[in-house]
């Protein structure tokens with residue numbers, strides 16, 4: 391069962407478009423959404439949240455149209471930028487937000503408030519970037535959503551809280567009904583917690599795979615530069631050459647390099663390697 395399904399979704403913006411997006415977000419897992427700056431992550435998330443209209447295609451949330459008002463109840467949405475009134479305090483925000491959710495859990499809200507060390511009576515305009523992110527998380531998590539959507543949740547957070555947040559998200563997954571979709575530039579965060587990865591580039595989905603598939607399918611191959619010619623170059627999804635040697639991203643069974651013996655080093659590719667090599671200029 392999938393929590394979200396994008397079917398051939400297209401959206402044209404000035405000088406940019408996302409085209410024919412087919413994305414599935416499986417229920418009960420953490421799916422990471424990666425891609426370089428301006429590749430269409432926020433656009434995609436805004437369409438899913440019905441903030442932005444689609445030009446073509448359709449999106450299903452919990453099996454129904456994403457425009458269905460009732461589905462919002464089940465979603466905890468964390469923005470990279472806080473869409474809240476800067477003049478408000480958390481106390482005031484709560485008086486507006488809590489009544490909207492049938493599943494609002496006041497005890498949980500109080501727990502998170504203490505855990506995130508947020509002030510109840512300070513105006514949001516005086517919050518730091520990290521505090522705003524925590525505040526967005528506080529409201530998103532306090533109504534016990536079945537589906538948590540996060541756009542760059544770890545940006546602006548210090549390394550300690552970032553780690554705590556990731557650990558916390560993993561704890562939430564113990565509950566089988568929970569599904570998480572998070573976009574990030576910090577791919578090392580996903581190396582730790584993600585089950586699936588969707589990779590978007592220039593508005594197109596390059597791949598959607600499980601972490602296990604990625605680990606099995608992608609490797610970094612290192613060797614001497616003179617081993618690269620017109621034919622061997624074709625083997626790589628991305629290549630970097632220096633006087634010291636080459637690094638190449640290889641997709642497939644790396645045993646084809648066995649005949650090279652010790653002339654070649656084969657390493658597991660990280661998400662950062664994959665994103666870097668697949669988006670290198672001239673690639």
Ligand SMILES: Nc1ncnc2c1ncn2[C@@H]1O[C@H](COP(=O)(O)OP(=O)(O)OP(=O)(O)O)[C@@H](O)[C@H]1O
Pocket residue numbers: 403404406425426427428429430431432433434
């Ligand atoms: N309101 C808008 N109107 C027109 N174009 C926009 C608008 N917002 C974003 N864009 C364009 O859409 C493209 C994709 O932006 P988007 O924010 O979706 O990418 P992103 O992958 O989330 O980037 P980042 O990682 O930098 O946040 C960019 O070229 C941007 O200039």
